[in-house]
Amino acid sequence: ASGSDENDVVVIGGGPGGYVAAIKAAQLGLKTTCIEKRGTLGGTCLNVGCIPSKALLHSSHMFHEAQHSFAQHGVKFSSVEVDLPAMMSQKDKAVAGLTRGIEGLFKKNKVNYVKGYCKFLSPSEVSVDTIDGGNTVVKGKNIIIATGSDVKSLPGLTIDEKRIVSSTGALALTEVPKNLVVIGAGYIGLEMGSVWGRLGSQVTVVEFASDIVPTMDGEVRKQFQRSLEKQKMKFMLKTKVVSVDTAGDVLKLTLEPAAGGEQTTLEADVVLVSAGRVPFTSGLGLDKIGVETDKAGRILVNERFASNVTGVYAIGDVIPGPMLAHKAEEDGVACVEFIAGKEGHVDYDLVPGVCYTHPEVASVGKTEEQVKALGLDYRVGKFPFLANSRAKAIDDAEGIVKVLAEKETDKILGVHIMAPNAGELIHEAVLALHYGASSEDIARTCHAHPTMSEALKEAAMATYDKPIHI
């Protein structure tokens, strides 16, 4: 592909931020080139993140259900086993199909796609070392940096992606480890821990903070942790990993209380380092053109996604904000709308978060802790899935809906759902918050029966009045 003619928009990075920005720009009639070094589109999310993890979460859940639940539903068979290569190849097929799908969307929308590593020559010019060994210069009136993020390693640990792995290695293990230690109890650690736990690993999660997933509503988090513990996941909170001895066949971790104190040891076959992600800008030459970053290396932008250098924008994981694919996509669309002279908007208070374990945990808006800290007068409405007919019918009734609403106006402030399909259920609440709905608005909306969604309606009822079914 030749990128030598001047583009209206050049996007660096083909992840959910970059590829969506490129498609939207082309749809708005802007001449657009997207540059991606990986060889495939879709970024972290599609290649080594959201998609492969959800594929393995689903496959491992099916195995777990077959082992533990099918008989109860009257589905019997003599034996069930894991064929790990087949499970991995189903995951790889899903990823390959979707990345090719984006290439198709690029063609359809006439986005020029350059495969290679890109660095700035000037604020309107980049040089690309192409994957086929060549070099090309691409010019753009506007350049959007969407280079995403990378795994954060920990001091004293060397990730080899075999025994000490990042999420990337954890998505491609060739054997089920007997003992898996997960460092970091965030979404990624808990999801990958769930995958391998279901397939037979004893999973121990070591977390420096006093709680798992610190951004979660405290009450929901407690129930969530109990649920994971029932699934035999062990937690060592307020604990830090000092070192990992790799000399023997089994890894030996030295641990220490976060506040300091006596050291202990723990053995593992595989250690997953999931202690966060860092913005990725290496080799891009930001210094050369003077783009400002913060201490964490994130590119600083204004509300129009413009950096301090005219014509240079940034979106997604490489700027401050939640490191989530859908947030990156929203950034991408809004950024390009601004470039095209239109108005764009992302409401960062209403970005839903989902942990895709079983049950899933999904939330939008404020947690009870945040509402309290703001000093707001509020009401809480809760409804357990144990009282939801659909959840009982399918015997998958662990979980709760929690609605927080302002006392005086009944305006919804936050919704937190723990349920098998919470990640789908949450969007009714996202829309409600977006439109400034009250809990009564949800409660007076007719919900189909029997559905899990009725639990949200009942929790909304419980916020300002009484629920029917409990």
Ligand code: FAD
């Ligand atoms: P990225 O997806 O990181 O894409 C950036 C792209 O830029 C990369 O492909 C990179 O190769 C390319 N690039 C970088 N530098 C250059 C350069 N100099 N030249 C050319 N190309 C370059 N988020 C969710 O919302 N839901 C989930 O379920 C979820 N699950 C996740 C599971 C895992 C295991 C991981 C690791 C992440 C998960 N995430 C999830 C987070 C999500 O993947 C990121 O938030 C998202 O990918 C960010 O998109 P982005 O476009 O900003 O960056």
